[in-house]
Amino acid sequence: MIRRRWILWSLAGFLALLGLSAVVLQVWSQSTTLRLAVGPSTGEDYRLFSVLAQILNREGAPVRLKIVTADNPSDAAMALQRRTADLAVVRSDVGTPPDGLALAVVRRDSLMLIVTPQSPIASVADLAGKTIGLPRFGQANVRLMERILAFHAGNDAKATIVAIPAEDVGNALRDGRIDAVAFLAPVMSRPTTELMFAISTAIGAHPVLVPIEEAEALAGLGGAIEATEIPRGAFGGAPLRPVSAVQSVGVTFRLVGHRSLDEAIVSTFTQLLFTLRPALTAEVPFASRIEAPDINRGSAMPVHPGATAYFEGDIKTFFDRYGDWFYIVVMIAGLSGSLIAGIAGVAAGRSSRPAMRERDLELDQSIDAALALLLSIRRADSEDVLEEIEAELDRHVIRAVGLVGKIGGEGRAGAFQLAFEQVRARITERRALLQARAAAQGLRGAGHTT
Numbered sequence: 523m524i525r526r527r528w529i530l531w532s533l534a535g536f537l538a539l540l541g542l543s544a545v546v547l548q549v550w551s552q553s554t555t556l557r558l559a560v561g562p563s564t565g566e567d568y569r570l571f572s573v574l575a576q577i578l579n580r581e582g583a584p585v586r587l588k589i590v591t592a593d594n595p596s597d598a599a600m601a602l603q604r605r606t607a608d609l610a611v612v613r614s615d616v617g618t619p620p621d622g623l624a625l626a627v628v629r630r631d632s633l634m635l636i637v638t639p640q641s642p643i644a645s646v647a648d649l650a651g652k653t654i655g656l657p658r659f660g661q662a663n664v665r666l667m668e669r670i671l672a673f674h675a676g677n678d679a680k681a682t683i684v685a686i687p688a689e690d691v692g693n694a695l696r697d698g699r700i701d702a703v704a705f706l707a708p709v710m711s712r713p714t715t716e717l718m719f720a721i722s723t724a725i726g727a728h729p730v731l732v733p734i735e736e737a738e739a740l741a742g743l744g745g746a747i748e749a750t751e752i753p754r755g756a757f758g759g760a761p762l763r764p765v766s767a768v769q770s771v772g773v774t775f776r777l778v779g780h781r782s783l784d785e786a787i788v789s790t791f792t793q794l795l796f797t798l799r800p801a802l803t804a805e806v807p808f809a810s811r812i813e814a815p816d817i818n819r820g821s822a823m824p825v826h827p828g829a830t831a832y833f834e835g836d837i838k839t840f841f842d843r844y845g846d847w848f849y850i851v852v853m854i855a856g857l858s859g860s861l862i863a864g865i866a867g868v869a870a871g872r873s874s875r876p877a878m879r880e881r882d883l884e885l886d887q888s889i890d891a892a893l894a895l896l897l898s899i900r901r902a903d904s905e906d907v908l909e910e911i912e913a914e915l916d917r918h919v920i921r922a923v924g925l926v927g928k929i930g931g932e933g934r935a936g937a938f939q940l941a942f943e944q945v946r947a948r949i950t951e952r953r954a955l956l957q958a959r960a961a962a963q964g965l966r967g968a969g970h971t972t
Contacts, residue, residue, distance in 0.1 A: 554585050554787050556779075559599075559607035561592030566713075567611045567628060567775060570806045577798055577805075585791040594660060595775070602780055609791075614746030614774045614823075616662050622778035623826035624815040625792050629708055629808065632750045632772040633666065635732035636703040636718075638695055638725050643702055646670060646734055650679035655700035657717065658707070659685030666747075667704050670771065673740050688717055692724025702732065706773070709756050711808055718757045728759060731768045740771055746822070747771050776815070779826050788828025789837045796832075888922045892941045899948045908953055915945055 558575075560568050568591070575587035590606065592598040595613040602610035603619040611628055612618050637643045643652065649671055656663055664683050671679050683704075686694055694700045703721070707714045721729045734740070737749040750772040755762035777795075779788055795812070802809040815823050817830050831837050895911055902908050919942060 558609040559590040559601035560611040646674035652701035655686035657688040692721040785828035
């Protein structure tokens with residue numbers, strides 16, 4: 523009974539552990555949804571990550587995206603800092619949130635200052651007092667232009683900066699409504715190519731790029747502006763446009779995550795982003811510009827440890843992160859089981875001792891009763907008496923076998939077997955003696971008659 527009870531408890535414990543493991547695996551296998559702030563809703567970045575969210579859902583990925591619409595990168599950064607978003611697409615010169623760490627560089631935009639071939643503007647300083655049109659108007663772009671102009675022409679230098687639709691840029695340049703165009707975008711991209719073609723068509727000539735000669739010095743002042751170069755022939759044509767490389771400045775758009783995000787989740791999401799990049803590029807071509815951030819220590823772009831783990835090939839699996847705890851729990855469970863089994867054994871032993879002592883006493887009584895039959899055997903004067911003694915011996919045997927089965931003691935079993943054999947042998951001897959006497963009396967009676 524005790525052994526059966528212990529087996530049932532062990533089976534119950536195993537099933538409980540199995541159920542707990544299943545629950546842990548179920549929780550671990552569930553997808554995690556991250557909130558990503560990006561904007562505006564008409565921008566390329568918004569479309570890029572909206573498509574990525576669809577692909578993640580379609581692929582049943584372990585990490586999904588919920589898009590949080592922001593008016594601009596500055597608002598996206600604020601959403602991350604306020605924890606209304608887990609991820610955000612921010613602009614380097616607008617101000618990365620203090621708690622934001624990079625996962626990827628979404629794109630690098632260069633500033634292109636465009637004028638007509640007849641324009642007297644040959645440098646940034648010449649823009650002072652002029653009218654500059656911004657197809658992509660926004661406070662961040664306005665501040666960038668003002669900073670560049672102040673650096674090259676002095677703090678007192680001013681220019682009129684106006685918003686102008688991209689489709690009207692060429693006509694505005696041709697008609698003199700603006701003196702230059704400031705366009706911030708990836709150099710070799712569809713928006714840039716379309717803008718340059720529209721300007722060329724409107725003015726009937728190839729536009730000219732104004733270089734930012736002090737780009738390196740400007741970038742060195744900080745503010746997350748970097749020196750860039752517009753390569754020769756970036757816009758194609760015959761002859762190639764531009765005819766030589768042009769210095770400029772640019773900014774980066776970064777995907778950042780809050781520093782409190784779990785490293786494993788960030789590693790998984792970063793891996794998904796770069797693994798699915800070819801599929802993403804098929805739907806949003808400029809996704810091919812997504813690149814890894816600089817993971818070197820001291821970089822101006824701090825990187826999230828989870829993203830660093832992916833780029834360094836050091837992604838930790840579930841058992842890598844929690845394996846030690848798993849084995850500790852298993853070891854504690856094993857020790858606890860052994861301790862419980864020991865306590866149960868001792869308790870069962872203590873509780874069963876009185877019953878065992880009583881059974882031992884009963885078995886001893888059976889042995890004594892069997893041996894006591896030896897006296898009855900010596901006095902038996904007929905086979906009928908011997909049969910009664912054998913019947914009583916059989917009753918003692920049945921009782922003794924039951925007691926030995928419960929006690930399990932080999933010593934007492936052997937003692938009873940010896941007593942049983944002795945009594946059985948004496949019965950056989952006494953029966954033979956009685957039969958011999960009966961035969962002898964029969965012969966004497968026959969001779970007396972004769």
